[in-house]
Amino acid sequence: MSNQEKKILVIGGGISGMSAALDASETGYSVILIEKRPSLGGRVSRFHQYFPKLCPPMCGLEINYKRIRPNKNLQVLTSTEALKISGEAPDLKVTLKTSPTYVNHKCTACGDCVDVCPSERPDAFNFGMNKTRAIYLPQQMAYPNRFVIDRKHCPEGCDKCVVACNYQAIDLNMPAKEQEIDVSSVILATGWKPYDAKKLTHLGFSKFPNVINNIMMERLASLSGPTQGVVVRPSDKKPPKSVAFIQCAGSRDENHLPYCSSICCLASLKQISYVRAQNPEAEIYLFYIDIRTPGKYEDFAARIQEDPKLKLIKGKVAKITETADGSLVMEAEDILKGNKVHIEVDMAVLATGMEPSIAGQSFVGDTIKLDSSGFIQEDQKAGIFSAGVAKMPLDVSSSVIDASGAALKAIQNLRSD
Numbered sequence: 001m002s003n004q005e006k007k008i009l010v011i012g013g014g015i016s017g018m019s020a021a022l023d024a025s026e027t028g029y030s031v032i033l034i035e036k037r038p039s040l041g042g043r044v045s046r047f048h049q050y051f052p053k054l055c056p057p058m059c060g061l062e063i064n065y066k067r068i069r070p071n072k073n074l075q076v077l078t079s080t081e082a083l084k085i086s087g088e089a090p091d092l093k094v095t096l097k098t099s100p101t102y103v104n105h106k107c108t109a110c111g112d113c114v115d116v117c118p119s120e121r122p123d124a125f126n127f128g129m130n131k132t133r134a135i136y137l138p139q140q141m142a143y144p145n146r147f148v149i150d151r152k153h154c155p156e157g158c159d160k161c162v163v164a165c166n167y168q169a170i171d172l173n174m175p176a177k178e179q180e181i182d183v184s185s186v187i188l189a190t191g192w193k194p195y196d197a198k199k200l201t202h203l204g205f206s207k208f209p210n211v212i213n214n215i216m217m218e219r220l221a222s223l224s225g226p227t228q229g230v231v232v233r234p235s236d237k238k239p240p241k242s243v244a245f246i247q248c249a250g251s252r253d254e255n256h257l258p259y260c261s262s263i264c265c266l267a268s269l270k271q272i273s274y275v276r277a278q279n280p281e282a283e284i285y286l287f288y289i290d291i292r293t294p295g296k297y298e299d300f301a302a303r304i305q306e307d308p309k310l311k312l313i314k315g316k317v318a319k320i321t322e323t324a325d326g327s328l329v330m331e332a333e334d335i336l337k338g339n340k341v342h343i344e345v346d347m348a349v350l351a352t353g354m355e356p357s358i359a360g361q362s363f364v365g366d367t368i369k370l371d372s373s374g375f376i377q378e379d380q381k382a383g384i385f386s387a388g389v390a391k392m393p394l395d396v397s398s399s400v401i402d403a404s405g406a407a408l409k410a411i412q413n414l415r416s417d
């Protein structure tokens with residue numbers, strides 16, 4: 001096999017996986033990029049804006065999609081995950097499973113199928129804050145731009161979408177597919193999931209509707225979100241006049257996530273700007289232990305903190321309770337003033353941290369070494385590398401830099417044998 005014939009597999013189609021796959025394939029190597037969801041983009045495709053520039057992530061994602069489309073060295077498999085990795089580099093074998101989406105490549109995303117679909121499902125992309133039809137586009141700027149069907153929600157015997165489709169793009173009997181591929185290097189870019197705020201019982205998430213997490217806030221602020229970008233409190237759909245941001249919700253806590261996710265303070269400061277842009281009069285509170293905005297982000301943090309209606313309270317929220325009208329009372333100790341505070345707000349946003357999503361996935365087994373928090377360790381067996389938040393909490397620009405490093409290591413591994 002020539003070096004160029006040896007393949008690199010990238011697992012995870014978020015910003016880190018896409019970057020690693022593009023960097024390696026654009027240097028002439030053959031790369032397969034798999035993503036378990038029906039479209040690429042990972043977590044950032046849910047964001048309204050990026051700190052510090054407050055620009056939409058879709059611009060950066062679209063630039064990547066533009067690089068992917070003509071790239072003959074890069075094969076993208078969505079709805080596909082790795083089940084098993086075996087063998088030794090440079091002869092690694094990976095078993096892949098592609099789940100059926102029931103819609104094939106002929107789909108033009110015209111939407112005729114949606115118009116006739118009789119049933120609905122909670123929209124997981126928007127954290128269940130709205131519903132889609134059983135046939136749906138995974139997200140507004142989906143890549144590939146193709147509908148998928150959630151068969152669990154199809155009425156028995158219904159084939160209205162098949163009849164409505166003019167392109168023969170729907171196959172309700174599409175099977176799952178398993179295949180074993182030979183690769184020489186694997187890059188793990190499996191990213192993160194939000195820490196499950198239900199475990200923070202004292203903060204009332206999923207008990208009080210107006211307690212949301214920071215990803216729900218991104219979706220509320222996004223033009224493609226459940227409220228077309230209007231930040232409202234979930235209970236009555238009214239714009240909140242007061243909002244509390246609760247830092248370290250579960251983070252830096254031995255009972256939950258012992259580490260700092262390093263971006264949550266920046267994410268909340270960014271989200272304060274979303275609220276402020278929509279309501280110049282809103283009272284905003286930020287409860288924090290320390291505000292961590294290192295290096296290049298200091299100016300951004302200082303700019304947001306100039307807001308005269310933003311009140312910073314150094315202290316952990318001990319408890320959230322609900323009033324009769326759905327408002328919320330934050331109970332905390334104000335460490336700097338040395339007193340207890342009870343502050344009533346319309347809505348609270350929990351700054352939950354990033355938890356690595358690789359733990360528990362079937363291919364990990366004894367093959368992949370994880371640290372005590374579930375992040376991928378640096379020293380793996382030959383041929384296996386990692387990129388982005390799968391390895392440690394990182395912002396987007398650091399994830400992209402890290403991904404380029406992983407691509408280079410994967411290439412070196414191909415050339416060294």
Ligand SMILES: Cc1cc2nc3c(=O)[nH]c(=O)nc-3n(C[C@H](O)[C@H](O)[C@H](O)COP(=O)(O)OP(=O)(O)OC[C@H]3O[C@@H](n4cnc5c(N)ncnc54)[C@H](O)[C@@H]3O)c2cc1C
Binds near residue numbers: 035263353357397
């Ligand atoms: C509330 C919040 C706001 C943030 N805002 C910003 C911001 O404004 N600016 C900024 O710089 N950073 C921000 N971040 C950080 C940013 O989200 C991360 O840096 C970024 O998501 C890292 O991308 P990733 O590709 O490593 O992981 P992910 O985005 O999680 O992508 C991983 C991908 O891998 C897929 N995957 C997982 N397992 C498998 C498998 N077995 N097979 C196939 N696919 C798999 C997943 O489906 C996913 O698509 C924010 C974080 C939070 C929590």
